[in-house]
Amino acid sequence: MHEVGLMQAALAIALDQAAAQGASKIHALELHVGQQSGVMPAALAFAFGVVSAGTAAAGAELRLTSIPVRCYCSLCQREFQPADWIYECPDCHGLSTDIRQGQTLELASLEVS
Ligand SMILES: [Zn+2]
8 A cells, every 4th residue: 555655755744844833733734636646545544544643743634635637738738637547638639648737645735833
């Protein structure tokens, strides 16, 4: 389950940011989950419970926001949101391999005190 590793990495960033702000407790974390990141939200929530135990983020609320995939068509010089798993440009019907958004897991915001 690679969600544990991803969650560990996201939590490490969150704990660093909280420490940098002089906070001792993380109340909520918002993560942006790319639709093509391969991350299962339920697995991520479970992983969070495991990796946050005993840290400043224990018991924090985990908010997950799904981020749609966006591709770039170099021919039309525009970004588009593919309708399917096939990244076909709606204008020229070329296939894009340039994915600009939706492949990563990112820490979006934190609530600390
Ligand atoms: Zn195109």
